[in-house]
Amino acid sequence: MEMMKCVVKEQKGDGFVSLTQKPMPEIGDYDVLIRVKAVAICGTDVHIRHWDDYAQKRMNPPTVIGHEYAGEVVKVGKGVTAVNVGDIVNSDSHLVCNSCDLCLNGHTDVCYNTVVIGVHRDGAMAEYISIPESAAVKCDPSMPIEQLALMEPLGVAVHAAMEFPISAKKVAVIGCGPIGCMGVAVARTLGAAKIIAVELNPQRAQMALEMGANAVIDPVKEDVTSKVKELCDGLGVDVVLDFSGNAGAIMTALDYVKPDGYIVCAGLGPKPVTLEWENFVTKGICIKGISGREIPRTWERMKGLFAAGLDISKVITHVLPLEEFEKGLDLMEKGQCGKVVLKP
Numbered sequence: 001m002e003m004m005k006c007v008v009k010e011q012k013g014d015g016f017v018s019l020t021q022k023p024m025p026e027i028g029d030y031d032v033l034i035r036v037k038a039v040a041i042c043g044t045d046v047h048i049r050h051w052d053d054y055a056q057k058r059m060n061p062p063t064v065i066g067h068e069y070a071g072e073v074v075k076v077g078k079g080v081t082a083v084n085v086g087d088i089v090n091s092d093s094h095l096v097c098n099s100c101d102l103c104l105n106g107h108t109d110v111c112y113n114t115v116v117i118g119v120h121r122d123g124a125m126a127e128y129i130s131i132p133e134s135a136a137v138k139c140d141p142s143m144p145i146e147q148l149a150l151m152e153p154l155g156v157a158v159h160a161a162m163e164f165p166i167s168a169k170k171v172a173v174i175g176c177g178p179i180g181c182m183g184v185a186v187a188r189t190l191g192a193a194k195i196i197a198v199e200l201n202p203q204r205a206q207m208a209l210e211m212g213a214n215a216v217i218d219p220v221k222e223d224v225t226s227k228v229k230e231l232c233d234g235l236g237v238d239v240v241l242d243f244s245g246n247a248g249a250i251m252t253a254l255d256y257v258k259p260d261g262y263i264v265c266a267g268l269g270p271k272p273v274t275l276e277w278e279n280f281v282t283k284g285i286c287i288k289g290i291s292g293r294e295i296p297r298t299w300e301r302m303k304g305l306f307a308a309g310l311d312i313s314k315v316i317t318h319v320l321p322l323e324e325f326e327k328g329l330d331l332m333e334k335g336q337c338g339k340v341v342l343k344p
């Protein structure tokens with residue numbers, strides 16, 4: 001039996017993530033086998049390491065982790081027609097059913113039957129991964145493979161930023177971790193008039209500026225509402241994109257978003273968010289949740305944005321061999337990085 005190296009969550013509980021060997025995945029008639037060339041570490045992988053609520057509810061280890069990846073197709077099942085050996089591909093981490101009422105109406109982002117790569121089934125922190133042909137997305141082989149591996153988290157930023165029109169609008173981006181920073185770059189490419197980032201980590205605040213923010217506000221040191229208004233002719237922003245999930249930050253956004261404005265929420269936090277209801281109602285605000293990506297729409301949009309000049313290269317701060325996954329998880333946990341990409 002041919003073996004491959006991979007990073008596995010071995011069992012339930014805090015820890016138990018290790019580099020090990022497993023048999024190469026088998027493929028069915030409608031599957032493709034991908035030689036993984038780059039796999040990025042996600043905050044979710046850190047949660048899985050520590051066996052938090054998210055992991056406890058969904059995982060049944062042992063499971064190969066990793067869900068942000070790109071690679072080369074090395075084998076295809078008998079029934080595969082759309083993908084060929086040699087193609088450079090990636091995929092959404094969400095494998096959707098394509099048959100529930102939501103999928104059939106184009107709402108694949110909230111499919112009831114979503115199966116997540118690297119969570120419910122074996123993931124991509126490995127030399128090889130097998131996925132259904134229907135999930136494989138062909139990529140431009142001239143693009144850097146590290147960036148192709150980031151299309152899954154980039155898709156969250158694109159889904160959020162394109163939910164409502166932001167061209168020529170004033171936009172606040174809360175939480176400039178990797179996804180928020182990519183959100184800044186997307187807003188810039190889409191032609192936002194002004195982008196105000198809100199972030200407390202100085203390294204990430206700097207990254208937000210480099211990726212296109214006009215200003216960054218430190219919510220610990222400054223009064224966010226008055227600073228935003230000062231930067232926006234005393235009025236506020238038209239659209240808020242939240243990638244922090246921080247309850248206090250989202251509550252504050254209700255103060256500095258303009259009447260008839262939008263608050264788009266992609267960040268996930270542990271605490272319930274309390275809304276000042278009168279503020280919300282009388283200002284006529286729209287608050288929209290964002291889950292994953294719309295398949296295939298968000299993917300088409302990402303390709304279009306790359307063609308329009310979107311540059312996410314600066315979000316990649318570390319490229320490490322797969323063997324150094326632990327160092328990558330530590331960097332992510334401490335927030336001392338943008339994106340960490342592993343090379344199996």
Ligand SMILES: NC(=O)c1ccc[n+]([C@@H]2O[C@H](COP(=O)([O-])OP(=O)(O)OC[C@H]3O[C@@H](n4cnc5c(N)ncnc54)[C@H](O)[C@@H]3O)[C@@H](O)[C@H]2O)c1
Binds near residue numbers: 175180198200267290
């Ligand atoms: N909706 C989805 O489908 C989806 C998918 C992936 C990730 N997420 C969530 O999106 C968020 C962004 O992902 P990421 O990988 O960039 O996460 P991250 O944790 O690296 O980034 C969050 C950033 O928010 C900042 N932050 C925290 N409190 C803040 C505050 N009060 N004001 C301003 N900034 C604050 C942190 O310093 C950090 O840089 C996370 O909450 C993640 O769980 C959602």
Ligand SMILES: [Zn+2]
Binds near residue numbers: 067
């Ligand atoms: Zn992820």
Ligand SMILES: [Zn+2]
Binds near residue numbers: 096100
């Ligand atoms: Zn479905």
